[in-house]
Structure formats: structure tokens, C-alpha cells
Amino acid sequence: xxxxxxxxxxxxxxxxxxxxxxxxxxxxxxxxxxxxxxxxxxxxxxxxxxxxxxxxxxxxxxxxxxxxxxxxxxxxxxxxxxxxxxxxxxxxxxxxxxxxxxxxxxxxxxxxxxxxxxxxxxxxxxxxxxxxxxxxxxxxxxxxxxxxxxxxxxxxxxxxxxxxxxxxxxxxxxxxxxxxxxxxxxxxxxxxxxxxxxxxxxxxxxxxxxxxxxxxxxxxxxxxxxxxxxxxxxxxxxxxxxxxxxxxxxxxxxxxxxxxxxxx
Numbered sequence: 001x002x003x004x005x006x007x008x009x010x011x012x013x014x015x016x017x018x019x020x021x022x023x024x025x026x027x028x029x030x031x032x033x034x035x036x037x038x039x040x041x042x043x044x045x046x047x048x049x050x051x052x053x054x055x056x057x058x059x060x061x062x063x064x065x066x067x068x069x070x071x072x073x074x075x076x077x078x079x080x081x082x083x084x085x086x087x088x089x090x091x092x093x094x095x096x097x098x099x100x101x102x103x104x105x106x107x108x109x110x111x112x113x114x115x116x117x118x119x120x121x122x123x124x125x126x127x128x129x130x131x132x133x134x135x136x137x138x139x140x141x142x143x144x145x146x147x148x149x150x151x152x153x154x155x156x157x158x159x160x161x162x163x164x165x166x167x168x169x170x171x172x173x174x175x176x177x178x179x180x181x182x183x184x185x186x187x188x189x190x191x192x193x194x195x196x197x198x199x200x201x202x203x204x205x206x207x208x209x210x211x212x213x214x215x216x217x218x219x220x221x222x223x224x225x226x227x228x229x230x231x232x233x234x235x236x237x238x239x240x241x242x243x244x245x246x247x248x249x250x251x252x253x254x255x256x257x258x259x260x261x262x263x264x
Contacts (some may be wrong), residue, residue, distance in 0.1 A: 004174060008029050009010065010053060011042075011043065013042075014050075014142075015041060015050060015172075015174050015175075016041055016050075016064065016172065017178065018149075018174075018175050019038060019153055019173050019174075019178040020038070022073050022150060022153045022154055023035070023157065025118050025160060025244040026154055026157045030157075031157050031158070031163075032157065032158055032159040032160040033156065033159070033160070033161075033168070034127075034156050034159045034168060035157055035220055036141060036172070037168050037169065037170050037171055038170075038171065038172060039140065039170035039171065040172070040174055041142070041172050041174070041220050042159075043170070044113050044140040044142060044163070044170060044171075044172060045078065045113055045142070045185060045186070045187075045189055045190065046186075046188065047186045048184050048185060049184040049185075050184065053093045057131070061262065072199040074207060077160075083195045083196035083228045083229070083235060084120065084128050084129055084132075084195045084196070085128070085228040086227050086228075086229060086257060087193075087195055087225060087227040087257055088128055088131075088132055089236065090240075090242065090257045091105075091135060091136070094240075095135075105136065105239070106137045106225045107134055107257070108191070108221060108222065108261065109136040109137050109191060109223065110137045110138070110139070110140055110188040111136045111139055112139060112190065112191040112219065112222060112223075113138065113139060113140040113141065113189075113190050113191070114136075114138045114140070114141050114190065114191045114192070114193055115142045115144060115181075115182075115185070115190045115191070115192055115193070115217070116129045116130075116133075116141065116142065116143045116144060116148075116193040116195075117144055117182075117192065117193065117197060117214075118144065118145065118194070118195060118197050119143030119144060119145040119152055119173065120145065120148060120152060120195065121145075121147075121148035121151040121152055121155075121157025121212075122148075122151055122152045122153075122154070122156065123151065123155070127155065127156060127159055127162070129141070129143060129193055129195070130143065130156075130169075130171060131162055131163055131166055132193070133169060133193075134166045134167060134168060134173075134227075135166060136171055138169060138191065139169060139170070140169055140170045140171060141169060141170075141172075142171065142172050142190075143171070143173045143174065144173075144174045144176060144178050145174070145175065146171065146175065146176065146177050146178070147175065149175035149195065152173060152175055156171075156173065163189065178197075178210065179206065179209050179210050179213055182213035182214070182216070182217050184217060184250075185217040186217070187216055187217065187236060188216075188217070188218065188220050188222075188262075189217055190217055190218070190219060190222065191212055191218055191219065191222045191223050191224070191225075192198045192217070192218055192222075192223075192224040192225070192232070193212070193224075193225045194225065194226050194227075194230065194231075195225075195226070195227040195228070195229055196227060196228055196229055197210075197229040197230055207230060208232040208233075211230055211231060211232055211233040212232075214230075214231075214232035215232040215233045215234045216235070218232055218262045219262065220262055220263070220264060221261070221262065221263070222261070222262050223239070223260065223261055223262075224236070224259070224260045224262070225257075225259055226257070226259070226260065227256075227258075227259040228256060231258065231260060232260070232262075234262075236260040236261060236262050236263070237260065237261040237262075237263050238258065238259070238260060238261075239259040239260065239261050240257060240258065240259040241256070241257070241258045241259075242256055242257040242258075
């Protein structure tokens with residue numbers, strides 16, 4: 001399929017089109033195989049609301065500098081630990097040491113799309129969260145990133161390979177506020193990945209909306225993977241809760257891992 005035909009097929013909305021805006025910014029020889037896995041949002045999540053611009057995309061900061069300004073009000077200060085590293089390490093250890101438990105976790109993902117609330121900048125190692133979704137056998141992945149969208153998209157477009165044994169799955173990346181994007185999703189429709197958000201949300205009213213929307217969109221029997229972040233509101237079965245982990249790549253304080261399952 002030609003690039004033009006592929007882009008016509010994907011760009012069913014302003015949100016879909018935004019990921020394709022950066023294709024021309026990457027040299028053709030640098031573009032990897034993941035470009036062919038870009039999939040329109042309404043294919044990944046039928047009945048998603050794409051007819052309303054819930055926030056202006058023009059007001060969505062894209063650079064790390066803007067992230068520092070928005071979060072810390074002090075450009076140049078270190079960002080928090082890449083908590084997704086801890087979650088990835090936990091899943092790797094679970095697969096190696098408790099394969100039966102890992103198989104149960106995979107079962108909850110096999111027919112689900114994973115929405116990553118804060119997909120990062122793709123710098124630590126591109127596509128960590130996407131690879132976790134692949135590892136868990138999800139049918140699709142949506143990375144929602146307000147601040148570092150440009151860097152994130154370029155890292156995906158330049159990806160030449162995944163970890164050994166990982167099969168790529170359909171995906172999309174969205175430049176939008178997490179609460180605003182969740183309001184587009186149908187009730188009980190997705191699994192969730194929520195990594196490091198607890199460190200950067202400061203307004204109590206926003207936190208309440210964030211947790212309420214997580215609860216609404218998490219599917220029955222679905223899983224919310226949490227690394228140092230906020231859980232959905234309501235009562236959920238705790239599958240794992242590790243406290244602070246030690247077997248990670250990072251030398252910084254390690255994040256507590258929580259895996260919740262929605263029963264009803």
C-alpha cells in the first residue's frame with residue numbers, strides 16, 4: 001500500500017491525522033516497520049467519539065521544555081523516574097518466575113486495547129509501553145501524550161525492531177489531555193496503563209475527574225497497570241501490589257507496582 005493510500009485510510013479524524021503530520025519530518029530511510037501498524041482510532045475502539053474537539057490540539061504542548069514549564073515551573077529540573085521501567089521489569093520477572101500468574105494476566109489482555117495515559121517522550125527506550133502491550137497479547141495500543149507528542153511519534157516512526165519474540169500490534173498515538181481523551185471512550189471499553197502520573201497532577205479536582213474517567217472506561221474483567229500513579233475510583237480486585245521494588249534498571253527510588261482488575 002502506498003504512503004498516500006495508507007494515510008488516507010488512517011486519517012479518519014483530526015486526532016488520527018496528527019500522528020501522520022510527522023511522517024515527512026523523518027527521512028524515508030529512517031522510517032521503520034511500525035508505520036504500517038498505525039491504525040485509526042475508530043478501528044481500535046469502535047464507538048469512540050471523534051466528532052467533538054474536546055480540547056484544542058493547538059493548546060497541546062509538544063516539547064520537553066513545555067513539559068518542564070507546565071509541571072515544575074522551572075525548566076531544566078530533572079523529570080521523575082521513568083516509572084514504566086519498573087513496571088516493565090516487574091512483568092518480565094513475573095513471566096520468568098510465575099508463568100502461571102503471567103498467563104492469567106495475558107488472558108485479561110488478549111481481546112483488549114490498552115490505553116496508556118501518559119505515553120512519554122520515547123527517549124528512555126522507544127516504545128517500552130507499546131512493547132508491554134505486545135508482551136501481554138493485547139489486540140491494540142493507544143498512547144495518549146499531552147506534552148512530548150512530537151518526540152514520541154518520531155521515536156515510533158524510527159523503530160526498526162522490537163524485543164526478541166515480540167509481535168507488533170496495531171496502535172495509534174494521540175496528542176490530547178488524558179481526561180479529555182477518556183471522555184471520548186465508551187463505557188467499559190479498554191484496559192489501562194498509568195505510569196508516573198501521581199507525581200505530576202496537582203489539582204484535586206482534576207485528580208478526581210481523572211480517577212472517575214478511569215473507572216468509567218475500564219472494561220469489566222479488565223486490568224489497570226499502575227506504576228507510582230493514581231488508581232481508578234471505585235472498588236477493584238488487587239491482583240498485585242509490590243510496594244517499592246528493587247530489581248530494576250534504575251538507580252533512583254523504585255516505584256510501587258499495582259495491578260487492579262475490575263470485577264463488575
